[in-house]
Amino acid sequence: MKNRLLIARVLTAVxxxxxxxxxxxxxxxxxxxxxxxxxxAIYFGIAAMGLNLLTGFNGQISIGHGAFFGIGAFTSxxxxxxxxxxxxxxxxxxxxxxxxxxxxxxxxxxxxxxxxLALVTLGLAVVFPDIINKYFVDDGSGQIxxxxxxxxxxxxxxxxxxxxxxxxxxxxxxxxxxxxxxxFLLIRSRFGRSLIAVRDHEAAAATVGINPAMAKLGAxxxxxxxxxxxxxxxxxxxxxxEANKATTFNYSIQFLVAVVVGGAxxxxxxxxxxxxxxxxxxxxxxxxxxxxxxxxxxxxxxLEDFFRGKEIVSPALxxxxxxxxxxxxPDGLVGFTKRMYNRIWDARGKARTETPAPVLN
Amino acid sequence: MDAAIVRTDYRGIALRVVGIVAALAVVVWxxxxxxxxxxxxxxxxxxxxxxDGVVYASLALALVLIFKTTGILNFAQGExxxxxxxxxxxxxxxxxxxxxxxxxxxxLSFIGGAxxxxxxIRPVEQSSPLVIVIVTIGLFLAFNALAQLxxxxxxxxxxRFYRFEQWDLGPLTLKSDxxxxxxxxxxxxxxLYLLLQKTKVGLGLRTVASNPESAKLVGIxxxxxxxxxxxxxxxxxALAGILIIPLTPGLNAGSMQAVLVFAFAAAALxxxxxxxxxxVAGLIVGVANALTTQYIDFLDGIELVVPFGLILGVxxxxxxxxxxxxxxxxx
Numbered sequence: 001m002k003n004r005l006l007i008a009r010v011l012t013a014v015x016x017x018x019x020x021x022x023x024x025x026x027x028x029x030x031x032x033x034x035x036x037x038x039x040x041a042i043y044f045g046i047a048a049m050g051l052n053l054l055t056g057f058n059g060q061i062s063i064g065h066g067a068f069f070g071i072g073a074f075t076s077x078x079x080x081x082x083x084x085x086x087x088x089x090x091x092x093x094x095x096x097x098x099x100x101x102x103x104x105x106x107x108x109x110x111x112x113x114x115x116x117l118a119l120v121t122l123g124l125a126v127v128f129p130d131i132i133n134k135y136f137v138d139d140g141s142g143q144i145x146x147x148x149x150x151x152x153x154x155x156x157x158x159x160x161x162x163x164x165x166x167x168x169x170x171x172x173x174x175x176x177x178x179x180x181x182x183x184f185l186l187i188r189s190r191f192g193r194s195l196i197a198v199r200d201h202e203a204a205a206a207t208v209g210i211n212p213a214m215a216k217l218g219a220x221x222x223x224x225x226x227x228x229x230x231x232x233x234x235x236x237x238x239x240x241x242e243a244n245k246a247t248t249f250n251y252s253i254q255f256l257v258a259v260v261v262g263g264a265x266x267x268x269x270x271x272x273x274x275x276x277x278x279x280x281x282x283x284x285x286x287x288x289x290x291x292x293x294x295x296x297x298x299x300x301x302x303l304e305d306f307f308r309g310k311e312i313v314s315p316a317l318x319x320x321x322x323x324x325x326x327x328x329x330p331d332g333l334v335g336f337t338k339r340m341y342n343r344i345w346d347a348r349g350k351a352r353t354e355t356p357a358p359v360l361n
Numbered sequence: 362m363d364a365a366i367v368r369t370d371y372r373g374i375a376l377r378v379v380g381i382v383a384a385l386a387v388v389v390w391x392x393x394x395x396x397x398x399x400x401x402x403x404x405x406x407x408x409x410x411x412x413d414g415v416v417y418a419s420l421a422l423a424l425v426l427i428f429k430t431t432g433i434l435n436f437a438q439g440e441x442x443x444x445x446x447x448x449x450x451x452x453x454x455x456x457x458x459x460x461x462x463x464x465x466x467x468x469l470s471f472i473g474g475a476x477x478x479x480x481x482i483r484p485v486e487q488s489s490p491l492v493i494v495i496v497t498i499g500l501f502l503a504f505n506a507l508a509q510l511x512x513x514x515x516x517x518x519x520x521r522f523y524r525f526e527q528w529d530l531g532p533l534t535l536k537s538d539x540x541x542x543x544x545x546x547x548x549x550x551x552x553l554y555l556l557l558q559k560t561k562v563g564l565g566l567r568t569v570a571s572n573p574e575s576a577k578l579v580g581i582x583x584x585x586x587x588x589x590x591x592x593x594x595x596x597x598x599a600l601a602g603i604l605i606i607p608l609t610p611g612l613n614a615g616s617m618q619a620v621l622v623f624a625f626a627a628a629a630l631x632x633x634x635x636x637x638x639x640x641v642a643g644l645i646v647g648v649a650n651a652l653t654t655q656y657i658d659f660l661d662g663i664e665l666v667v668p669f670g671l672i673l674g675v676x677x678x679x680x681x682x683x684x685x686x687x688x689x690x691x692x
Binding site: 055108112116256316318320321323326 | 428434481484485488489490491492494495496498499500501502503504505506507509510514615618622625626628629633661662663664665666668669672673676677680681682
């Protein structure tokens with residue numbers, strides 16, 4: 001039994017070590033658009049990590065994290081573009097602002113639960129673009145673009161990796177690693193355990209001395225902070241902060257998708273999910289613009305003609321991929337891997353002693 | 362019976378007082394506004410609000426119906442309605458009477474809804490709510506894109522299928538739009554009520570909604586009931602789409618999204634498991650939106666604050682919505 005856990009740990013460590021080495025060398029060997037795409041996957045992963053703390057570990061569904069992401073993005077964009085701040089200095093501001101708004105938004109969560117809460121957060125995602133357009137963007141376009149020269153690497157940044165895309169990539173990666181470490185420690189802390197207890201049974205958690213209100217507000221604030229940092233980084237990576245009816249809602253949904261597809265309530269799941277969401281969308285878009293082959297499979301010509309130039313198909317394909325994913329791996333990519341790992345062990349004749357599920361009446 | 366500890370719920374009382382004060386404030390505000398700008402404007406905005414509210418109510422009805430039977434919040438409801446409306450637009454082009462086209466569309470939507478439940482939702486029915494949410498989001502994306510793929514990205518004008526008239530009744534101008542919408546909703550509610558309360562199928566649906574395990578034990582096919590619930594919801598959504606689109610600039614892929622957001626607000630406000638709640642809350646949301654947009658200038662551009670402020674306020678006082686049933690938790 002112990003053996004098996006140990007081997008799993010070693011395998012996981014080796015796997016993620018390899019991924020890390022790959023990521024560290026990635027910007028050196030690849031073109032700018034690819035590097036930016038990967039940086040995008042990383043900040044998606046950060047936002048999903050935050051949402052996972054709320055949804056996966058604390059059991060509160062939010063469809064409003066696109067708004068916290070937007071708060072981070074607009075904070076950075078406005079401070080850099082209009083007030084001449086250096087980008088790095090805006091990241092903590094964005095994080096704190098998102099945290100504060102997150103705690104305020106979390107207050108209804110003390111009374112409102114489940115789907116009702118999801119709807120309140122949806123309201124946030126829907127109202128946010130309007131508020132941005134009315135008070136922060138003058139031309140009604142819903143976006144603030146930052147001049148590329150404001151987003152250059154600072155002078156102390158290592159000069160062998162200071163192209164704008166490399167700077168964005170590495171900064172996103174550093175943030176992701178720091179926040180991953182924070183999430184790791186958080187889950188194992190007293191506070192993290194109380195999040196899980198409140199998720200599993202709020203009333204029971206309260207009887208053993210946990211303060212559910214603190215747990216819920218804390219989860220909301222921290223997850224908003226993650227989303228804020230992700231939004232801030234997005235400005236560095238794509239150069240604009242944007243909020244219109246579609247984007248904020250889409251981001252909210254994509255973060256949720258990333259959490260579930262990667263594996264809710266797992267440490268690495270959201271990062272995998274963020275990568276999945278960004279890459280599948282990119283692949284689908286590439287496929288639709290030149291539909292001669294899907295990965296290594298070549299496509300018959302009549303299908304090719306059907307798909308050619310129909311960019312509209314890409315969300316449909318993405319939706320279908322999502323549904324299929326949920327059929328095959330309802331516990332997400334990471335959960336699925338864990339399950340398969342256990343199955344392989346069991347197949348070697350070491351039947352697991354299962355703890356029977358508690359009988360509910 | 363378990364012994365219960367009875368305690369004075371000071372917080373509840375305080376919240377109730379706040380609610381009553383807020384309601385009074387709204388009434389005073391309305392009186393002032395009417396005195397200021399005249400009754401006519403107020404009534405016409407009220408009528409607009411009721412017209413919108415009816416549409417929100419019908420889509421909210423569809424959401425509630427699915428939620429009641431399956432416990433799923435269907436994100437794809439609006440896009441399913443959009444798709445149905447496109448189908449209606451196609452069928453309405455045929456040389457057949459318009460009401461036949463409506464019936465055909467509703468029938469197709471009914472079948473489509475049943476198929477979606479059977480083919481797409483059934484395999485994940487036992488999974489965690491999160492998984493189901495993701496599947497309905499997948500449906501949402503797919504339906505929206507497929508509608509554009511099959512029916513084109515242009516805006517299609519959809520004519521009214523009844524004559525446009527307006528009648529002057531003193532200060533009140535009644536449009537046939539509002540009248541048709543209200544009548545359709547009333548009939549819809551009546552039919553639903555009769556179906557759920559007076560037929561055997563309705564009894565089965567309610568049984569499944571309240572306790573699927575026990576329903577199975579007494580020989581009700583839970584699967585068929587769920588299929589029926591989805592089918593019904595799809596048809597109701599289709600009707601909402603057919604009614605609202607002629608009143609908008611035209612049919613396009615974004616048509617139903619705003620409506621869906623308001624319908625969500627209505628469903629939450631009314632309580633997700635209450636049919637009456639959906640109707641009442643739909644009307645409240647519609648009217649509140651119309652009135653505040655007309656009279657409060659600083660809301661210009663951020664009108665959506667109103668419905669969501671409203672649901673937030675109500676949910677803080679009554680977390681189960683206006684008409685929803687409260688859940689009791691056991692430790």
